[in-house]
Amino acid sequence: MVLHDHVLSAEGYAVRLMAALSGLVLDHRVVDILAGPATPPPLLEIDAASMTGVRPILLHLAGEAGGGWLPAEPAGRAAVLDWLDFAAGNLSAARRLREIRLFGRPGDAPALERAVGSAYRRLDDHLAERLIEGSPFLVGSGPTIADVACFPAVALSDDVGVPLDRFHAVSRFVDAVTRLPGFVPMPGVLVLPDPLA
Amino acid sequence: MIAPIDPVARHAWYPLAVDDGQALRRRTTLLGEPVALDRETGGAPAATDGEGRRLPVVSRHGHLWTTLGEPGALFDIPEAREPGRRFVPCGRVTIRASGLRVVENFLDMAHFPFVHPGILGDEAEPEVKPYRVEIVASTDEVWATECVFHQPRAALSASGGVEAAYRYRVPSPFVAMLYKTCPARPDALDVVGIFLQPRHETLTDVFPFYYVFDEENGDAEIAEFQQMIFLQDKSIVENQIPPTLPLDVGAEIPTRADASSVAYRRWLKAKGLTFGVTPTRDRAA
Numbered sequence: 001m002v003l004h005d006h007v008l009s010a011e012g013y014a015v016r017l018m019a020a021l022s023g024l025v026l027d028h029r030v031v032d033i034l035a036g037p038a039t040p041p042p043l044l045e046i047d048a049a050s051m052t053g054v055r056p057i058l059l060h061l062a063g064e065a066g067g068g069w070l071p072a073e074p075a076g077r078a079a080v081l082d083w084l085d086f087a088a089g090n091l092s093a094a095r096r097l098r099e100i101r102l103f104g105r106p107g108d109a110p111a112l113e114r115a116v117g118s119a120y121r122r123l124d125d126h127l128a129e130r131l132i133e134g135s136p137f138l139v140g141s142g143p144t145i146a147d148v149a150c151f152p153a154v155a156l157s158d159d160v161g162v163p164l165d166r167f168h169a170v171s172r173f174v175d176a177v178t179r180l181p182g183f184v185p186m187p188g189v190l191v192l193p194d195p196l197a
Numbered sequence: 198m199i200a201p202i203d204p205v206a207r208h209a210w211y212p213l214a215v216d217d218g219q220a221l222r223r224r225t226t227l228l229g230e231p232v233a234l235d236r237e238t239g240g241a242p243a244a245t246d247g248e249g250r251r252l253p254v255v256s257r258h259g260h261l262w263t264t265l266g267e268p269g270a271l272f273d274i275p276e277a278r279e280p281g282r283r284f285v286p287c288g289r290v291t292i293r294a295s296g297l298r299v300v301e302n303f304l305d306m307a308h309f310p311f312v313h314p315g316i317l318g319d320e321a322e323p324e325v326k327p328y329r330v331e332i333v334a335s336t337d338e339v340w341a342t343e344c345v346f347h348q349p350r351a352a353l354s355a356s357g358g359v360e361a362a363y364r365y366r367v368p369s370p371f372v373a374m375l376y377k378t379c380p381a382r383p384d385a386l387d388v389v390g391i392f393l394q395p396r397h398e399t400l401t402d403v404f405p406f407y408y409v410f411d412e413e414n415g416d417a418e419i420a421e422f423q424q425m426i427f428l429q430d431k432s433i434v435e436n437q438i439p440p441t442l443p444l445d446v447g448a449e450i451p452t453r454a455d456a457s458s459v460a461y462r463r464w465l466k467a468k469g470l471t472f473g474v475t476p477t478r479d480r481a482a
Contacts, residue, residue, distance in 0.1 A: 007425045032417035034288030187428030
C-alpha cells in the first residue's frame with residue numbers, strides 16, 4: 001500500500017497514525033501540498049486500485065488491521081461512522097483554519113474560528129460524558145478509527161490557533177491517544193511526558 | 198502602541214513570494230505596513246504600499262524581494278552559481294513570533310536532540326562542542342564556524358548518522374543560512390536557509406529554501422524534509438516569552454552553546470534595530 005501525502009497534511013496524518021497504531025506498513029510518496037491552492041486529500045494506492053480521503057482509507061485500514069478499530073456490533077459501528085462524519089464535516093473548519101494561519105491560504109478566519117469553537121465544544125461535551133463512563137475514547141472502551149479521524153484537528157490546536165484550555169476532556173483525549181502503543185506525532189503535535197511514567 | 202519602523206528595518210530587503218514565474222496576487226503586511234504584490238501572466242512583478250506608492254522589486258535567490266526604504270545591494274549567495282547545485286524553495290509558513298526569534302532558533306544547535314530527535318540530533322549526544330563566532334566587519338555579517346554536531350539523519354540524502362560540520366551566516370537581520378556537510382558529496386556543502394518577511398513585530402512569514410547537491414530526490418521530497426524540520430521548530434519558537442527578542446544584557450542568561458545568539462544580539466543592538474526587539478525597560482521610571 002502506497003500513501004500519497006505530505007508530512008504537514010493533517011488529513012494525511014490521520015492515515016499515518018492509523019497505520020502506526022495498528023502496525024500496518026505503508027510506503028510513502030510526497031505530494032507538494034504547499035504548491036497548489038488547496039491541500040489534496042490523502043490517496044492510498046492498493047495494487048491497481050486507489051482510494052481518496054480519510055474516511056474510505058481509515059475504513060479500509062480498519063479492515064486490514066482487524067481488532068476493535070471498527071466495532072462489529074451495530075450500535076458501536078454506527079457511532080464510529082457518525083464520528084467519521086463529524087471529523088470530515090464539523091472538524092474540517094479546524095483543518096481550513098490551520099491552513100489559513102500556517103500557509104496563508106485564503107478563507108474567513110473569524111467564521112472558521114467560531115465553527116472550530118463549537119466543534120471542539122461538542123467533542124468536549126461528549127468526551128466529558130465518556131470520561132464519566134470510564135473511557136477517554138469516543139466510542140467503547142478502546143481506540144477506534146473515530147478517535148484517529150478526530151485526533152489531528154484537536155492535537156494540532158496550536159497551529160489552528162484555538163487553544164484547548166477551555167476543553168479539558170478534549171485535552172484528556174489528546175493525552176490518551178498519545179499514550180497508545182505505536183503512536184507517532186507529526187510536526188505541531190506536542191507530546192508531553194507522562195507524569196506517572 | 199505600534200512601534201515606529203527603525204531605519205535599519207526600513208531600508209532592508211524582504212521576500213514577499215517564491216518567484217516561480219507564475220502570475221500572482223498577494224495582499225499582506227511588511228513591518229506592519231500593508232503591501233501588495235502583483236504579477237500578470239508573463240508580466241513583471243509590481244509591489245505597492247498602502248498609499249499606492251510603487252515599491253522596488255527584485256528577483257533574487259528564487260524569491261521576489263521588496264523594501265519600504267532605500268536599500269543597498271541585496272546580499273549575494275555565491276554558492277548558488279556552482280554547477281550541479283539545485284535550488285529548492287520550500288513554500289511559506291507563518292510563525293507567531295518576532296522574526297529575530299526565528300533567526301536565533303535557526304542559529305541554535307543545542308535544541309537539535311530534543312526538537313528534532315532522530316534527525317538533526319540524538320538525545321544521547323546533546324553536547325554542543327565549542328565553535329567560533331565572529332562579526333565580519335568588512336561585510337557586516339555574523340558568522341559561526343567550526344560547528345560540529347552528531348546527526349542521525351542530517352539531510353534527506355543521508356543514509357546514516359554523520360558528524361555534520363556546520364557554518365552559519367547571518368547576512369541581514371531577517372535572513373539566516375547555514376552550510377553543512379552534504380551527505381551525498383562529502384567534498385561539498387549544502388546550503389539551507391530562511392528568508393523572513395516580518396509582517397508585524399511578532400508575526401513572521403518564513404520562506405525556507407535549499408541549495409543542495411541531491412540527484413536522488415525530487416523537489417517535493419526535499420522541500421518536505423525542510424518543512425517538517427521547520428514545523429518542529431514552530432511551537433518551540435512560538436512559546437518563547439516574550440515573543441520579541443530582548444537585547445538587554447542579562448535579560449536572558451546565555452550558556453557557552455549560545456555564543457552565536459550572543460553575537461547576533463550584540464550585532465543587532467549595535468545596528469540600532471528595534472523592530473521585533475523587546476523594548477528596553479525604562480530604568481528612569
